[in-house]
Amino acid sequence: MASRRSFVALAILLGIASVSASSFAEDRAIVVASTTSTQDSGLFAYLLPIFKAKTGIEVKVIAQGTGQALDTARRGDADVVFVHAKPQEEKFLAEGHGVKRFDVMYNDFLLIGPKSDPAGVKGKDIAAALRAIAAKDAPFISRGDRSGTHAAELALWKEAGVDIAAAKGPWYREIGQGMGAALNTASAMSGYVLSDRGTWISFRNRGDLDIVVEGDMRLFNQYGAMLVNPEKHPSVKKELGQAFVDWLISPEGQAAIAGYQIDGQQLFVPDADKKGS
Amino acid sequence: MRGPLSDLPLVLEGVSLQAGATTILDRICLTIAPGAPTLIVGPNGSGKTSLLRLCMGLAAPTSGRISWGSRTDPTPTRRAFVFQRPVMLRRAAAANVTYALAQAGAPRSQRTVRAAALLGRVGLANRAQRPARLLSGGEQQRLALARALARDPELLLLDEPTANLDPAATRAVEEIVLAAAQSGIKIVMASHDLGQVRRLAGEVLFLARGRLCERAGTSDFLDHPSTPEARAFLRGDLVI
Amino acid sequence: MIRPILTACCVLDRKKAKVGSQSRKTITEEGLHLLARRLAVACYSIGTMPDHLSALQLILTGDPALIAIVRLSLGVSFAAVVLAAAIGMPIGALLALTKFPGRTILVVLLNAMMGLPPVVVGLALYLLLSRSGPLGDLGILFTPTAMVVAQTVLILPIIAALTRQTVEDLWVEYRDELSAMNVAAVGRMTTLLWDARFSLLTALLAGFGRAAAEVGAVMIVGGNIDGFTRTMTTAVALETSKGNLPLAMGLGAVLILIVLAINAIAWGTGVWSQRLTG
Numbered sequence: 001m002a003s004r005r006s007f008v009a010l011a012i013l014l015g016i017a018s019v020s021a022s023s024f025a026e027d028r029a030i031v032v033a034s035t036t037s038t039q040d041s042g043l044f045a046y047l048l049p050i051f052k053a054k055t056g057i058e059v060k061v062i063a064q065g066t067g068q069a070l071d072t073a074r075r076g077d078a079d080v081v082f083v084h085a086k087p088q089e090e091k092f093l094a095e096g097h098g099v100k101r102f103d104v105m106y107n108d109f110l111l112i113g114p115k116s117d118p119a120g121v122k123g124k125d126i127a128a129a130l131r132a133i134a135a136k137d138a139p140f141i142s143r144g145d146r147s148g149t150h151a152a153e154l155a156l157w158k159e160a161g162v163d164i165a166a167a168k169g170p171w172y173r174e175i176g177q178g179m180g181a182a183l184n185t186a187s188a189m190s191g192y193v194l195s196d197r198g199t200w201i202s203f204r205n206r207g208d209l210d211i212v213v214e215g216d217m218r219l220f221n222q223y224g225a226m227l228v229n230p231e232k233h234p235s236v237k238k239e240l241g242q243a244f245v246d247w248l249i250s251p252e253g254q255a256a257i258a259g260y261q262i263d264g265q266q267l268f269v270p271d272a273d274k275k276g277s
Numbered sequence: 278m279r280g281p282l283s284d285l286p287l288v289l290e291g292v293s294l295q296a297g298a299t300t301i302l303d304r305i306c307l308t309i310a311p312g313a314p315t316l317i318v319g320p321n322g323s324g325k326t327s328l329l330r331l332c333m334g335l336a337a338p339t340s341g342r343i344s345w346g347s348r349t350d351p352t353p354t355r356r357a358f359v360f361q362r363p364v365m366l367r368r369a370a371a372a373n374v375t376y377a378l379a380q381a382g383a384p385r386s387q388r389t390v391r392a393a394a395l396l397g398r399v400g401l402a403n404r405a406q407r408p409a410r411l412l413s414g415g416e417q418q419r420l421a422l423a424r425a426l427a428r429d430p431e432l433l434l435l436d437e438p439t440a441n442l443d444p445a446a447t448r449a450v451e452e453i454v455l456a457a458a459q460s461g462i463k464i465v466m467a468s469h470d471l472g473q474v475r476r477l478a479g480e481v482l483f484l485a486r487g488r489l490c491e492r493a494g495t496s497d498f499l500d501h502p503s504t505p506e507a508r509a510f511l512r513g514d515l516v517i
Numbered sequence: 518m519i520r521p522i523l524t525a526c527c528v529l530d531r532k533k534a535k536v537g538s539q540s541r542k543t544i545t546e547e548g549l550h551l552l553a554r555r556l557a558v559a560c561y562s563i564g565t566m567p568d569h570l571s572a573l574q575l576i577l578t579g580d581p582a583l584i585a586i587v588r589l590s591l592g593v594s595f596a597a598v599v600l601a602a603a604i605g606m607p608i609g610a611l612l613a614l615t616k617f618p619g620r621t622i623l624v625v626l627l628n629a630m631m632g633l634p635p636v637v638v639g640l641a642l643y644l645l646l647s648r649s650g651p652l653g654d655l656g657i658l659f660t661p662t663a664m665v666v667a668q669t670v671l672i673l674p675i676i677a678a679l680t681r682q683t684v685e686d687l688w689v690e691y692r693d694e695l696s697a698m699n700v701a702a703v704g705r706m707t708t709l710l711w712d713a714r715f716s717l718l719t720a721l722l723a724g725f726g727r728a729a730a731e732v733g734a735v736m737i738v739g740g741n742i743d744g745f746t747r748t749m750t751t752a753v754a755l756e757t758s759k760g761n762l763p764l765a766m767g768l769g770a771v772l773i774l775i776v777l778a779i780n781a782i783a784w785g786t787g788v789w790s791q792r793l794t795g
Contacts, residue, residue: 076648180758205760410795
């Protein structure tokens with residue numbers, strides 16, 4: 001009888017102890033809602049330990065698409081947002097959910113496609129390439145998840161003069177998932193996909209995919225960071241969150257961003273101007 | 278805890294038990310008072326088990342009235358039951374007995390000592406720590422007796438407890454039952470074995486087709502049965 | 518920069534632990550010592566697992582991120598089983614032993630809830646625990662606590678339904694004896710639950726299996742935060758989406774082996790106990 005009771009008590013204690021140990025750092029920690037491209041490229045794994053070593057603040061990153069990240073912040077579940085879709089970010093700001101928006105870094109998008117290039121887009125500019133894909137009904141993978149990349153993709157279809165809502169058919173696959181998943185799908189289906197350079201460089205399952213269009217000015221991809229407005233969401237950790245934003249745009253943070261490389265390639269270019277909007 | 282309430286005399290007035298259209302017991306009128314052991318005999322299906330269960334309070338009669346010491350509340354206060362096939366709790370023999378003691382309201386400090394005494398009384402002292410389910414059939418039945426005696430009963434009901442036991446085990450059980458009877462416990466026991474009846478009974482209740490046919494002292498019943506059914510039964514004929 | 522530090526730590530630890538060329542038997546003991554030391558290290562969580570190493574290499578070098586992930590997975594699922602058992606077993610026993618109007622509907626409902634979609638449970642909890650939701654002030658969204666709650670909700674029906682069936686079957690056998698011993702309602706529940714412990718162990722293992730295997734609920738309420746709420750299953754999902762398929766598969770294999778080991782140990786203990794107590 002007694003041994004049975006103590007066994008149950010021990011079991012419960014073990015259960016609680018094993019999970020509580022993981023949440024001990026609650027006091028100096030913030031939640032950052034960011035994008036799958038910053039996570040999948042490995043930027044945070046590189047950046048955050050540097051920040052923590054300097055300030056002792058633990059940064060917990062929820063990686064979702066830009067749209068979902070901003071929604072998470074709208075619900076007050078994040079302290080900082082770090083995303084890459086300026087129109088959506090400015091809307092967020094206008095709604096009063098953010099304090100101030102700062103440019104942090106940029107990279108570019110790439111059009112990725114099979115080496116066999118069935119739509120013949122290699123060498124074209126991005127608008128012409130997209131028109132060719134639509135015309136030839138070549139398989140194209142879309143993020144379909146209101147992310148920064150998805151927003152950019154839709155803007156580019158518009159730029160190319162293709163009414164994608166009307167033109168899409170079985171060749172246009174909206175998967176509603178992150179960048180890595182989109183690349184996996186493109187690799188499996190030998191299709192085209194718009195990706196950011198960071199995720200592409202660190203992506204390992206390329207199959208027969210390769211870059212088919214790059215360098216077009218319209219493929220510019222700007223990242224911005226905002227502190228979530230503590231007046232609207234009192235649970236936001238104001239000082240800690242601001243410390244993170246400040247560090248990102250500080251010369252140190254910017255140098256750290258520039259220092260992140262894979263196989264000798266720099267993934268993101270820092271471009272903070274400290275003025276913010 | 279357990280006050281001076283008594284379960285005796287046990288009185289059945291016009292008790293009938295129906296199951297759908299079948300009559301299992303038919304207007305039984307019976308009084309059980311302290312005294313020598315009462316054995317219930319009768320052919321299979323005569324209602325022995327059902328009668329015992331009603332006497333214990335495990336089932337309610339369809340009509341009629343049962344009272345225990347002039348109370349009609351069926352909660353067993355000072356009576357216990359031993360089933361034909363006992364169910365052992367999945368723990369040691371001694372733990373089975375302490376369980377029964379706990380359920381009967383014995384104070385925690387006394388349980389171990391009383392359990393040991395009860396095990397000694399049924400001859401299982403050397404089996405105290407053995408898992409009850411690993412005991413032999415006879416040992417399990419003796420353990421069931423220890424559990425029943427743990428309730429300090431005035432009335433002990435047994436339903437053919439030795440039906441599945443070999444002669445040695447049967448004798449062990451009968452010795453315990455006799456000792457209990459001699460210590461003042463009223464025994465009411467169903468039996469299929471006329472030899473057992475001769476060995477244990479002070480009086481006999483004979484049931485046939487759900488009716489209480491005859492009630493007499495042991496030697497009177499066995500040697501001079503008064504009803505034709507009883508005579509047929511004792512001859513070894515099938516009583517249908 | 519992180520990877521050389523990780524490798525250096527591993528080499529240093531290996532020297533300290535003298536794992537090196539020791540035989541398999543002592544590696545288990547040394548492994549336990551390593552685990553204990555790494556507990557502190559894992560809490561500071563250096564970062565994601567180096568993805569150029571295979572899962573096997575990560576295991577052999579005792580990669581702290583991997584150990585933290587395994588520890589969290591097992592801890593969350595184990596805690597969920599304990600909680601679900603504490604709540605679900607009494608419910609199951611109660612359902613088995615008491616008759617009341619609407620009991621049949623409740624039993625059918627409970628059985629149906631065994632098939633609750635994890636991702637839906639995760640979403641529902643997310644809406645409850647969000648800062649803008651009714652339970653937002655608890656502040657447990659994106660923490661292991663929320664993951665434990667989610668998994669408890671998922672496996673509670675399994676444990677309760679299986680308990681109900683087991684206790685109901687056992688009640689048929691025990692009913693007469695327990696009634697004759699005048700056992701009260703609560704006593705019946707505890708007695709039957711204890712006597713049915715070997716069958717209930719299977720129910721617990723079923724619950725644990727479901728908890729350890731699911732990814733949808735813990736992903737949504739946990740956020741798959743590196744070093745905090747990343748479990749084996751969410752790590753597999755992440756590495757898959759990063760294209761690290763061999764690593765993902767390796768992690769999956771590790772998870773399966775761990776769950777297999779737990780089941781084997783539990784089963785063995787059960788069989789051995791049963792042989793002792795009959």
